[in-house]
Amino acid sequence: MRKIYIFDTTLRDGEQSPGVNLNTQEKVEIALQLEKLGVDRIEAGFPAASPGDLAAVNAVARAVKNASIIGLSRSREQDIDAAREALKGAQDPCLHLFLATSPIHRKHKLRMEKEQVLETAERAIRYAKQYFDKIEFSPEDAGRTELDFLCEVTAMAIRAGATVVNIPDTVGYMTPSEFGNIFKTLKSNVEGIEKIQLSAHCHDDLGMATANALAAILNGADQIEGTINGIGERAGNTAIEEVAMTLATRAEFFQATTSLQLKEIAKTSRLVSKLTGMVVPGNKAIVGANAFAHESGIHQDGMLKEKTTYEIISPETIGLKESKLVLGKHSGRHAFREKLIDLGYELEEEAVNAAFAKFKDLADKKKDVSDEDIRALLEEKLIDTPEVFTLKSLQVNYSNQSVPGATVSIGTGEGVVVEKTAEGNGSVDAIYNAIDAVTGESVELEDYSIKSVSQGKDALGEVHVVLKQDEVSAQGRGLSTDILEASARAYIDALNRLIDKRKSPGRRDKMSLI
DSSP states (O other), X not given: OEEOEEEEOTTTTGGGSTTOOOOHHHHHHHHHHHHHHTOSEEEEEOGGGOHHHHHHHHHHHHHOOSSEEEEEEESSHHHHHHHHHHTTTOSSEEEEEEEEOSHHHIIIIIOOOHHHXXXXXXXXXXXXXXXXXXXXXXXXXXXXXXXXXXXXXXXXXHHHTOSEEEEEETTSOOOHHHHHHHHHHHHHHOTTGGGSEEEEEEBOTTSOHHHHHHHHHHTXXXXXXXXXXXXXXXXXXXXXXXXXXXXXXXHHHHOEEOOOOGGGHXXXXXXXXXXXXXXXXXXXXXXXTTTTEEOOHHHHHHHHHOGGGTOSSOGGGGTOOOOEEOOSTTOOHHHHHHHHHHTTOOOOHHXXXXXXXXXXXXXXXXXXXXXXXXXXXXXXXXXXXXXXXXXXXXXXXXXXXXXXXXXXXXXXSSSOEEEEEEEOSSHHHHHHHHHHHHHOOOOEEEEEEEEESSOSTTOOEEEEEEEEETTEEEEEEEEESSHHHHHHHHHHHHHHHHHHHHHOGGGGGSOOOO
């Protein structure tokens, strides 16, 4: 298959997103992850913009070894010199020159005629060629540039020494058929076009960035430029993960591939989101939280029978563990039953029906029904758990100058009260270690959360824990105006439930209906 090179501009065009300001350390961290992802070229910044940007580009250039590092430059000698300084130490440096070519830019921004644009760009490319083996030239706003003039500009760039000519749809104006036609025309009409690579740089103002990039590939583009999560100026850029996964999923159609390590996509997306502060929308293709989530009962039923009925991409492909069947008011009985089994409950049909009815009532009141909600639904409303252990008293010793300690007195269900003392990393940890010493149970704390049940300084606090022992898990809740006491009660409640499950495995099939 034909290889499509990936030019990542998250650190340059992506950083131009309003409110985003990456420091040098953050740029290097993202660049190293992009290297793991397998991108071919990383545009690290615009060195002439500021001394800080120059330093950041230089830091990236020195850190990354397996990708070409690129610095952006206007068609000015001082910008080119700044990029030269920034790219010192790069294993494979490249200069990205640009100059606007569209009528609206020539008239209102540059105040130049066509001839002046050609002369300025050629002079810059020839000057840069003294210092750089690899030069990419971008006729800015190429999408709105007259096609015959764009052919002329491209031919000039080839003669002057450019190795890549990038066609930017700078304002996201093009449709896929129009944008694809530009590449088809350049391939057919520009002398020497076979000596260079053609690149596509699309913006998403009308929501067509990915479609336009794919149209460019179908018409001969060798390289796609974009960002992780599609961040960038205004509505953003082509999302690299969308192009890569489209080529991988529809390989028989595009007959093209990238060198990306697809399993690094999810990790890269999370890192960029965290460091830029730009939250990935839940419905974002490939990397959104809902990209592999299914709530509709019909969809869930199909997924449980055969995943490819409603899932064309495996979540494992991009580094995620599994699809999510989100339980809500649209979910069906099949998905609910599978969730119960997944959580360790195997109910008879009558019990499933009763639980499903209660679940539907809850789903009408609550948008998202979590695993903990379902556990509470079953264990608090359908199970009468015997109290093997009961909390009698609790004493906690805490100082930020010493190791926290806790003493618990626990009734063992036979009139015996056992007292133990333990230390821990914090007060809650000390309490739980003391309880473990009394009970002799070996458990794993899977989840711990606190919420306020009422308002004010004397509010009741509810602590929720999930304990796991081997393959069995159980939740517990504790309520008190003292969070430490609530924590102890929740832990003991969950222990009682685990013991009940262990002693009476058949109990899950014989739940009384309440």
